[in-house]
Amino acid sequence: MPNTMPRGLRWIQINLPQKLILGAILAFFLIYPGVVKSLPASRFSQAIIYAIIGLSVNILMGYAGQVSLGHQAFVGIGAFTAAYMVTVKELPFPLAVLIAALVGAVTSAMLGLVALRVQGLYLALVTLAYGTLAERSLFSIQALTGGGSGQAAIRPGYIASDGAYAYLCMFILAALLFVDWRMLRTKFGRALIALKNNEQVAASFGMNLMFYKVGAFVITGTIAGIGGALLAFRTEQVVAPDFDFALALTFVIMVVVGGLGSRTGVVIGSMFVSYLPTILDSVRPIFGDIVLSLNIAIGAALLLLNITRFPGGLAQQLHPLTEWLSGKPFPKHHKPTKPGRKKKKASHGAA
């Protein structure tokens, strides 16, 4: 039976249990930061900010099909720019975040120009070299980063409490999710997918490769800059060693575990990776101190398991559930699909 409701409004048709579950999830996000004490609320904001950064990584890795091993630099540049603007230049908070986003866009546009010349595995090496070079050189400039003790980034009064800050982060995540969702339905979004699937074919259809490639990097950098700024204001103190190569790998893990190219999957995966140390800490009384050092091994094992056995990540595992919740019939024979293929079909439907 064809569905006559407009695409965006189909969720209204879902039945009561579906409404209850969706409502419970929504209520949890709305109430949780308000009721918990400052530390859990701060951890919650970190999970939300990781989800924002996950969206940024996903645009490169999931949509454009390009591995980024230098994302810690984009995020770090955003964090230090925001801290510098607020503490040294004494600019208001929203303006600092905006400038961080702008600087993130400009620095990643430079990398995008490089991507026009170097491709594939070699570009992955370029992102690695760029990220670590930025970490080693840029982040050791005393004036920008405040040296070893780091740069302060004090939040203004209206978001001073950790709960209020968590709500702000959630609002920004929701806004970016909306932008991401709409972007993929535009010519630009479809062009990115086409680039990922086959660059030569895309070019022979008259696509301006330069525009789309640099564009993908600019959007990635903008979101990473915002994520970095939010990360800076979360701890209110930014130190350079926080942005090392291990962080870049963490970002890759959370996107791959969540499911490359899937918005919901990336958010779930990012929040999971962000909470992993907390989860391990909570089972410490049962298993002993050894669980604390398992953090890296578990992340890596999940990454390997995902790319070799379940390339769709958590998104693929949760696919029947999310489909059902969004009002479509529960799929009886769920065939695992690659995330890229699913997206392609979806964009055809919108066209």
Place this chain on the structure above:
Amino acid sequence: MGTFLVIGIVSGVIYGLTALGLVLVYKGSRVFNFAQAEFAAISMYTIYYLTEVRHLPYGIALIAALLAGVVMALLTERLVVRPLKNAPRSIALVGTAGVALLAIGLELVVFKPEPRAVGPAISGNGPQIFGYIVSNQKLLSLVALIVIAVSAALFFKKTYLGTAILANSQDAFATRIIGASTNRISVITWGLAGLLGAIAGALIAPDVTFFPSFMTATILIPAFTAGIVGGMTSLGGALVGGQIIGIVEGLGQYMLVQNPGLSRAIPEGTTALVFVVLLVMLLIRPKGIFGSEA
């Protein structure tokens, strides 16, 4: 300055050996192997465990270390690289990075994040060059490099297997048509890469204090730079590239020592220098000095 040159040449040996493993894997599987430095790390930890904890003789520890490196490489090939044979190459790269991360994670659990050290394979000092006393251990590294370079050249020129590996890297499809098993070639290239990594680990182990992630953090990027400079498709280029990077690092160190102001401005100057070389090389000539195609 001579001193720094000699230091550079000696560290260039390790970079060259690791780069050789990277190039071999790239030729065999078209993937940048981010786990190569961990093949060395597992060999170092095996030597540490058997000689320092179990107090076994060095010879046994060395054989076990080389075996450990090969086994780890073969497991990587079978469990991660082969399932990703038809996946995008960048996903295979993420896979090898995952292997490295898993190895680091397990080292953290088993050996704790504490610095470890092992005794030298042969003690005593060799000749003095430019006022720098070259220990026998370092001489051994140089000899090992020359032996490996010569035997690799013979292997790839004279044996059926060596030429099959080279043929596979040029055209995998045609290689299968003439009846060489690509899977077997893949297993052998990864096994050799593991062996090279393990040898590099055994050679460098007595000269450093190591901890989990030490090898990946300090060796992998210079080795990649060496591979790129020499050309990721050129086996000889990897060894030459290793020497170039080692010497560049040595000279950089010399410059930093001469100018204290410079070293204060850029605390990790030599590491940054290697990244600059990598970035410039990738932008100007990604296929490297001796490489045939990018």
